[in-house]
Amino acid sequence: MSDDSRLSRFVQSTARKAGKQYGEAKRAYRSARLQHGLPTDDAGRAKIVCRRYAEKRTANIDDQGHPACFEAGHPDCEGCAEDVREGRIETW
Numbered sequence: 172m173s174d175d176s177r178l179s180r181f182v183q184s185t186a187r188k189a190g191k192q193y194g195e196a197k198r199a200y201r202s203a204r205l206q207h208g209l210p211t212d213d214a215g216r217a218k219i220v221c222r223r224y225a226e227k228r229t230a231n232i233d234d235q236g237h238p239a240c241f242e243a244g245h246p247d248c249e250g251c252a253e254d255v256r257e258g259r260i261e262t263w
Contacts, residue, residue: 209255210262220261222254223247227263 209217209232216229219238223245230238236256242248254260 208258209260217255218263219251219255220263221247222251222261 209219211217212229214229215231217232217238218227218229220226221228221238221240223240223242228240230240232238232255233241235252237252238255240248241252251260
């Protein structure tokens, strides 16, 4: 195996690893940006008051502003997601 071949494989694998790390960092940044301004627990989950069940809960917020407990089409969940995106969700 030539040195050029090894160098090429090394560069390709390093670039792949860097690309994966970049993607993970980008997703983490988006999630943190959406949760910014909301109080969080030690695991980084937003502390919100669920509109559907009127209870305190912690939830990760996705890129679209949906809490992990979000159920599409449910009026309380849709309103909650809108409030999260607008920064007016009730917190604790």
